[in-house]
Amino acid sequence: MSQIDFYQQFDKLSNILQAFAYNLTKNKEEAKDLYQETAFRALSNRDKFRLGTNLKAWLFTIMKNIFINNYRKKMKANTIMDNTDNLYFLNSGGRTIENDADSNILIKELNGMISDLDDSTRIPFMMHFQGFKYQEIADKLELPLGTVKSRIFFARKDLKKQIASQYGQIRH
Numbered sequence: 001m002s003q004i005d006f007y008q009q010f011d012k013l014s015n016i017l018q019a020f021a022y023n024l025t026k027n028k029e030e031a032k033d034l035y036q037e038t039a040f041r042a043l044s045n046r047d048k049f050r051l052g053t054n055l056k057a058w059l060f061t062i063m064k065n066i067f068i069n070n071y072r073k074k075m076k077a078n079t080i081m082d083n084t085d086n087l088y089f090l091n092s093g094g095r096t097i098e099n100d101a102d103s104n105i106l107i108k109e110l111n112g113m114i115s116d117l118d119d120s121t122r123i124p125f126m127m128h129f130q131g132f133k134y135q136e137i138a139d140k141l142e143l144p145l146g147t148v149k150s151r152i153f154f155a156r157k158d159l160k161k162q163i164a165s166q167y168g169q170i171r172h
Contacts, residue, residue: 001051009055010042017059024067034070038063113162117155124148125155 001009017038022031041062042049049058114122127137138148 001049003046006046006049007043010039010059013056013059016056017063020060020063021067024064034063034067037066041066109166110159110163113159113166116162117158121151121155121158124151128152 018031018035021034021038022028025031025034038059042059049055114126117125124137124141124143127140128134132140134145134148134152137143137152138145141148143151
């Protein structure tokens with residue numbers, strides 16, 4: 001099918017496609033967007049249409065798939081994950097005020113534990129914590145890669161030991 005024939009056939013089906021788009025969306029503006037997206041995809045993928053097959057069905061399938069994908073994106077974006085035990089906060093709508101005092105104290109204590117580490121383990125640990133990759137740390141500190149990895153391991157081990165002694169056993 002030539003490009004001109006394809007455009008003429010598409011133009012003949014235009015009203016049916018617009019009606020189908022409105023039927024799917026139930027909204028004029030969303031139907032226009034869906035129709036335009038379908039037209040764009042159909043025209044840009046014209047070479048994938050096989051001569052002798054049903055153009056109307058092919059276009060309806062494209063439109064239906066676009067609609068389903070958009071619907072899934074919307075539903076995924078609107079999903080609220082509530083991790084509370086009794087689901088009390090889901091759709092509560094009210095504002096909550098949190099008291100950060102406990103977490104601020106814990107962070108200060110943790111920072112104190114980190115600063116108590118030996119410089120040879122604290123510096124690579126903090127660099128890794130800040131997002132540096134092992135190789136980047138090794139290059140900056142001019143150390144072998146294995147040494148950097150082991151120092152970060154020992155820093156974690158020391159911190160775990162300090163936390164366990166202060167707060168009790170840690171679960172992994």
